[in-house]
Amino acid sequence: MASPRERRYRIRQERIIEHARGIAESEGWAAVSTRRLAQQIDHSQPVIYQHFRSREHLVAAVVTQGFVELTSLIREASAAAGGGLEQLCWSYLDFGRQNPALYEAMFTRPTHLRFAQEDTPAELRESFEALAEVIVRAAGDRADEDVAALTELFWATCHGLTSLHLAGRIPGDHLKGQVERICTMIRG
């Protein structure tokens, strides 16, 4: 169905996204420039704008990919033996540790992507929904209102630890006890 032209276009787009992510992880987002990306894919700089309306849209594409990965990670942790909150918590922390730049783009860098709204992309929604499912299972039967609030709280707490840890604001020395406390809090 896809013409050769379209196929090449998509392949190139994937390459751009991959390189952007790679450069960000190894040298930080400031090092991700259109000229450098163009050089990596052997094209001139304006070609980047055939794929992304702006640099921010390019970053958003990386972010979307990140949420897809995070969703499947949540589902895996949920389906695994045990499948408890603790396991999910550790998976989340590991995700941040293994992809600090990606995580930074997903959660702390300014972006035009809006969350928890009508026009929120499906990929972002699904992460939240996957998380909510685990919360429901762990915290028993509750009103939808409570599930949303608990999911937010769980997410915020995991994010707070990850964010401060990645930014060098807190050491990781006390994570074990902290994770236990978080999970106890959520289970009620």
Add this chain to the structure above:
Amino acid sequence: MASPRERRYRIRQERIIEHARGIAESEGWAAVSTRRLAQQIDHSQPVIYQHFRSREHLVAAVVTQGFVELTSLIREASAAAGGGLEQLCWSYLDFGRQNPALYEAMFTRPTHLRFAQEDTPAELRESFEALAEVIVRAAGDRADEDVAALTELFWATCHGLTSLHLAGRIPGDHLKGQVERICTMIRG
């Protein structure tokens, strides 16, 4: 003691910091440029570098000021009638809401400032210590190890809520119940 020259130098430095903070709050950190700051204080652009080694050092100066304010805010919340965890939690959330750009610089933007280390500036340390004092009071007698872990956890949780809220990742609809849960978790 201070010569007129030094006095003018310090006044100008304060003005630069104020303008940087003001621009950041109204238009975001990307709008804070050396040229624009120079224009605001009626000098040429390189003068900024008489005060700050780099743009990042300028941002760090704003951040330091932010931590001074956060510390006194924690002390006030701690000394106020009641002086409980809930009050502190709300004060923290308000601080973020009222100074989103400042908060962003303090906690989520990349910086050379290191925390929880030997060379950590006193202003940053004091915020943590002020927080730890409140935790000790609220959570009763504990080992120092536990106090540090609990303080980190409390901070991370408040930060997680603030951060995701400011970035538009979660709505603020469920804050009341979430704050209560956090405080219950800390008190143990």
Add this chain to the structure above:
DNA sequence: ATAGATAATCTATCACTGATAGATTCTTTC
């Protein structure tokens, strides 16, 4: 197969950024 239309790509440029070198002016000190 080839001419015409269309799409993709390139070169060149714009306005802007942080940062620095060197000439110039202002301040201070003797």
Add this chain to the structure above:
DNA sequence: GAAAGAATCTATCAGTGATAGATTATCTAT
């Protein structure tokens, strides 16, 4: 008031995101 020193300016550099317009490649229809 003259010499020494510090502070400030102009001018510039290399790099950024983004765009306009010329050029080339690709596809379509005869």
